Amino acid sequence: xxxxxxxxxxxxxxxxxxxxxxxxxxxxxxxxxxxxxxxxxxxxxxxxxxxxxxxxxxxxxxxxxxxxxxxxxxxxxxxxxxxxxxxxxxxxxxxxxxxxxxxxxxxxxxxxxxxxxxxxxxxxxxxxxxxxxxxxxxxxxxxxxxxxxxxxxxxxxxxxxxxxxxxxxxxxxxxxxxxxxxxxxxxxxxxxxxxxxxxxxxxxxxxxxxxxxxxxxxxxxxxxxxxxxxxxxxxxxxxxxxxxxxxxxxxxxxxxxxxxxxxxxxxxxxxxxxxxxxxxxxxxxxxxxxxxxxxxxxxxxxxxxxxxxxxxxxxxxxxxxxxxxxxxxxxxxxxxxxxxxxxxxxxxxxxxxxxxxxxxxxxxxxxxxxxxxxxxxxxxxxxxxxxxxxxxxxxxxxxxxxxxxxxxxxxxxxxxxxxxxxxxxxxxxxxxxxxxxxxxxxxxxxxxxxxxxxxxxxxxxxxxxxxxxxxxxxxxxxxxxxxxxxxxxxxxxxxxxx
Numbered sequence: 001x002x003x004x005x006x007x008x009x010x011x012x013x014x015x016x017x018x019x020x021x022x023x024x025x026x027x028x029x030x031x032x033x034x035x036x037x038x039x040x041x042x043x044x045x046x047x048x049x050x051x052x053x054x055x056x057x058x059x060x061x062x063x064x065x066x067x068x069x070x071x072x073x074x075x076x077x078x079x080x081x082x083x084x085x086x087x088x089x090x091x092x093x094x095x096x097x098x099x100x101x102x103x104x105x106x107x108x109x110x111x112x113x114x115x116x117x118x119x120x121x122x123x124x125x126x127x128x129x130x131x132x133x134x135x136x137x138x139x140x141x142x143x144x145x146x147x148x149x150x151x152x153x154x155x156x157x158x159x160x161x162x163x164x165x166x167x168x169x170x171x172x173x174x175x176x177x178x179x180x181x182x183x184x185x186x187x188x189x190x191x192x193x194x195x196x197x198x199x200x201x202x203x204x205x206x207x208x209x210x211x212x213x214x215x216x217x218x219x220x221x222x223x224x225x226x227x228x229x230x231x232x233x234x235x236x237x238x239x240x241x242x243x244x245x246x247x248x249x250x251x252x253x254x255x256x257x258x259x260x261x262x263x264x265x266x267x268x269x270x271x272x273x274x275x276x277x278x279x280x281x282x283x284x285x286x287x288x289x290x291x292x293x294x295x296x297x298x299x300x301x302x303x304x305x306x307x308x309x310x311x312x313x314x315x316x317x318x319x320x321x322x323x324x325x326x327x328x329x330x331x332x333x334x335x336x337x338x339x340x341x342x343x344x345x346x347x348x349x350x351x352x353x354x355x356x357x358x359x360x361x362x363x364x365x366x367x368x369x370x371x372x373x374x375x376x377x378x379x380x381x382x383x384x385x386x387x388x389x390x391x392x393x394x395x396x397x398x399x400x401x402x403x404x405x406x407x408x409x410x411x412x413x414x415x416x417x418x419x420x421x422x423x424x425x426x427x428x429x430x431x432x433x434x435x436x437x438x439x440x441x442x443x444x445x446x447x448x449x450x451x452x453x454x455x456x457x458x459x460x461x462x463x464x465x466x467x468x469x470x471x472x473x474x475x476x477x478x479x480x481x482x483x484x485x486x487x488x489x490x491x492x493x494x495x496x497x498x
Contacts, residue, residue, distance in 0.1 A: 004176030017174035031164035032059030043157035053097035078113025095143035103139035110136035124327030132171035177237035349395035
């Protein structure tokens, strides 16, 4: 799929990439306690005795966290392991009260799966690639050290301690920053559709550890480094580019790559060493003696499967086959769960308002949403979920266009007022006097004036310059202040011009 290569002094180098994505599970509580997990709470206000590792506290798995991880595995057609086990990953750090993290190493909850990506999701002709997922295991997050609260001391916030994470580990199947970006974008979309993670990378609820190595094309795998906790798709792509180039420079100058953990500095656009990379044996993994193995029955799995929504690829195919949308429109509308939900609400309401089938109104609704509303929201710096215009109001506006009350150009003006005031489109049209006229007498009078003012162009048109017809339409619409019905204008102009 990718011909991405780094040009070095000794020739071309190929990049090999794998991602370990930590996704915070959407849940009513933490993985092993009942403490809440709301973002932005005051430090140490969401901590139970279990999270703080007080003596005698025993963990109990949160069923909802397990359910969400299983549903995520099902969404990527992964193997669901009916029997899995929790392990202790031992390390000592100030924000880990227990002195170990409860994770899964040897027997994860979810096994192998696959995510299908396009290098450019909005280009239906771009190549498709399947990227393997090795496993999904559940684990608890650590707390957070705060170094900026005191000149000589560091403070510990345990709000995140015990928060449930899914670690989604890819195969090293990616060969370019673009492929990694497409994979992360698609994974985020699936998680949001399923509802198992909100995907808010800026809030830390989804972050990626980026594994990168370089090799001569088709050669033996090189030594990899891991760049930790990268929190945006753009930064992941930048980190890969910078780290791969660094490795090529090291190797071509006669050095060797050290297996280590690195950090990405987006301000400087570079990675820097953090610590040597530990292997599994360094953590002294062993089965957690406080937790029995997880054993899932068929009824639980059936329940998980029954709650899965229509996923983005299936929805995209349905939009094309049943609604007749273009491949581009279908791709744009299904890329994000919030967009798809908004569009479907718009579609249902438009069909009701115009008393038509959804397929009959789908093309106009999708074009308006993508070109008009998205453009307006982009100017305002808002996302679709923050739109000042609701799907119901959007459907009202489309209805006014559909029944000839206003023209497409007038609708643009109405939308701007709707965004500013929140008023209903019908109210705006009435108060501003924006109704479209189909009064043939008024339109014919303006056409006569336009033709009288441009005799040379009338002669040229009648002499064969058909493209001038658009000029006459424009002049007539201008004279009518955009309120003339364009279809009527076209018909009357053709008649007047002979």
